[in-house]
Every structure is written in C-alpha cells, then in structure tokens.
Amino acid sequence: MAADHGKGWLKRLADRLRAGPPPEAGEPGLARPFVRRGWRTTSLQFNAADAQSRMLWFQPDRLLIDYTRTMMGALLFNPRPARIGVIGLGGGSQVKFCHRHLLHSRIEVVENNPGVIALRRRFRVPDDDARLQVALGDGANWVRERPGRFDLLLVDGYDEGGIPAVLSTQRYYEDCRNALAPHGVMASNLYCADADRHVNRLRRAFDERVLVLEEPGQSNRVAFAWVGDPLPPGPIDVHGALAKLPPKARSQLVDVFPRVARGLGRIRVQRSR
Known part of the structure; x- marks a missing residue:
C-alpha cells in the first residue's frame, strides 16, 4: 500500500508539472488558458478536466479530434474556398489544416482571449503572412463587419x-449568413446543453438550409448552414470533391465527405416530398 501511495503521489506531481499553471483571470471575465503536455500530445485547457484543443506534437496540422474533421466536411460544398473566416482560434487545429493544405485560400481568424493568441506558437500556429491574419476581437462584431x-x-x-x-443570438446567426459569399457555407461546433436552440436559430437565419450531424462517441454536434444551393442537382460527387484536395488533406476527410453527402441526400429527399 505504501508503494502504491508513493506512486500515486509521484503521478499527481507529474500531472501538475505537465499541466502548467492553473487558469487565472486575464482580461475581465476571461480565464487564462494553459498548456498541458503529454507523451504525444499538447492540449489547450481552461481547467484540469477538459481539453479545448489537442495537437499531436509530431503532426501539428493533423485534425486530431473527430469533430474538427467533421467541420472540415464543409469542403465538400467547395473544396477550394478563396476566403475562409474562423471564429475562435483555440489551439488552431483547423487554421493549421487550412493553411497547410488549402494553398489558394486566405484565412482570417478572430479570437477574443489574448491568452489564447499568446499561446499560438506553442501550438505551432503559423505567424501572420499574406494568407493568414489572426486578430483579437469580439467574434459577433467581427462577423457583422x-x-x-x-x-x-x-x-x-x-x-x-x-x-x-x-x-448565441439570432442576430449573430443572421450576421453569419450575411458574412457568406454567394453559395458560401458555415460549419459550427455545438458542444452545449442547449444545442437545439442554436440549431433553431440557424434554421431561421438560413431559411432551413441546415444539416446537423451528431458526432459518434462525443457530445458534439456539427451544424452546416449555407446560402443558396452550392451543390448542383443530382448525385453529390464525393470522389470529385476529394480529388480536388491534396493527398494528406484527402486522407483525413475520406470518411467525412460521405457522411456529409448522406446527410445532404436526406435533406433533398425531405424537400422533394
């Protein structure tokens, strides 16, 4: 028992050292994020229990968490978006994916927590350049502008x-719709107890052009919403869309695009009745 107790104490000490400092107040009303290092991963956290973002340190631009890959299923609508907007930097999983693989895209990011932006290099988020700009600001105001x-x-x-x-407001979701170009697409992670309220507001803002996918094995839902009809009528060309992506991006989304296509197919059937 004494040996087990000693090992437990050493493990708790090691966990605290890996976790870094506990969250503290930064800007008023904002907690300070911290970094937790594991054997293979680095996590962004606001508390000891939950990871906001997770990165493989030897593959920093890989989409490690399932819902992040599902969100990138929005590329089925348009595999080569010219302009990408991102609300919420976090550990930069999707920003790094887009910067690495979507070479013709310009990416604008807004993050409201300066502590998160301060950690961007710890998560290997590229510096700002001609294709990437990260700004500190309020996401609702940013998208409205x-x-x-x-x-x-x-x-x-x-x-x-x-x-x-x-x-979370109806006005915010309407501003998201207005921020899209013709045939533009939005993908939103809904990890919350009141996801149905968000989905209903999306449906009102986008005239029912909304697809919601449950994330298997997680509590997340991913909601896609779009303007107009970005996809031509008839069968959805999953293989053609995948072929427009670089091989390393394609390999991460090869199981995602068919899920999105099946969901869109169900919506088309419902509308045709």
Whole structure:
C-alpha cells in the first residue's frame, strides 16, 4: 500500500508539472488558458478536466479530434474556398489544416482571449503572412463587419463557460449568413446543453438550409448552414470533391465527405416530398 501511495503521489506531481499553471483571470471575465503536455500530445485547457484543443506534437496540422474533421466536411460544398473566416482560434487545429493544405485560400481568424493568441506558437500556429491574419476581437462584431466576405466560415468559439452569449443570438446567426459569399457555407461546433436552440436559430437565419450531424462517441454536434444551393442537382460527387484536395488533406476527410453527402441526400429527399 505504501508503494502504491508513493506512486500515486509521484503521478499527481507529474500531472501538475505537465499541466502548467492553473487558469487565472486575464482580461475581465476571461480565464487564462494553459498548456498541458503529454507523451504525444499538447492540449489547450481552461481547467484540469477538459481539453479545448489537442495537437499531436509530431503532426501539428493533423485534425486530431473527430469533430474538427467533421467541420472540415464543409469542403465538400467547395473544396477550394478563396476566403475562409474562423471564429475562435483555440489551439488552431483547423487554421493549421487550412493553411497547410488549402494553398489558394486566405484565412482570417478572430479570437477574443489574448491568452489564447499568446499561446499560438506553442501550438505551432503559423505567424501572420499574406494568407493568414489572426486578430483579437469580439467574434459577433467581427462577423457583422464582413458582409459577403467568406466562402467558408468555421465557428468554434468557446470560453471556459461554453459558447459565449454573444455567439448565441439570432442576430449573430443572421450576421453569419450575411458574412457568406454567394453559395458560401458555415460549419459550427455545438458542444452545449442547449444545442437545439442554436440549431433553431440557424434554421431561421438560413431559411432551413441546415444539416446537423451528431458526432459518434462525443457530445458534439456539427451544424452546416449555407446560402443558396452550392451543390448542383443530382448525385453529390464525393470522389470529385476529394480529388480536388491534396493527398494528406484527402486522407483525413475520406470518411467525412460521405457522411456529409448522406446527410445532404436526406435533406433533398425531405424537400422533394
């Protein structure tokens, strides 16, 4: 028993050392994120229990968490978006994926927590360049100021309390719709107890052009919403869309595109009745 107790104490000490400092207040109302290192991964956290983002240190631009890959299923609509908007930097999983693989895309990111931006290099997020700009700001105001701008809008805006209130209103979702270019697509991570409320507001904002996918094995839902009809009538060309992606991006989304296509097929059937 004494030996087991000693091992447990050493493990707890090692966990604390890997976790780094506990969250503290940064800006008023914002907790300070911290980094937790594991054998293969680095995690961004606001508390000891939950990881906001996770990165393989030897493959920093790989989409490690399932829902992040599902969100990138929005590329089925348009595999080569010219402009991508991102609300919520976090550990930069999708930002790194887009910067690495979508070489013709310009990426604009907004993050409301300066502590998160301060950790971008720890998560191997590239420095700003001609294709990538990361700004500190309020996501609701930011998207409102960019009408008609984005072919793809990725929303994964969370703080230590969940989805912020400013990213939950009907006005906000209407601003997201208005920020999309013709035939633009939005993908949003809904990890919250009131996901149905968010989905209903999306449906009102996008005139029912919404697809929701449950994330197997997780509590997340991913909601896709779009303007107009980005896909031509008839069978959805999954293989053609995958072929437009670089091989390393294609390998991560080869199981995602068919899931999205099946969901879209169900919506088309329902509308045709």
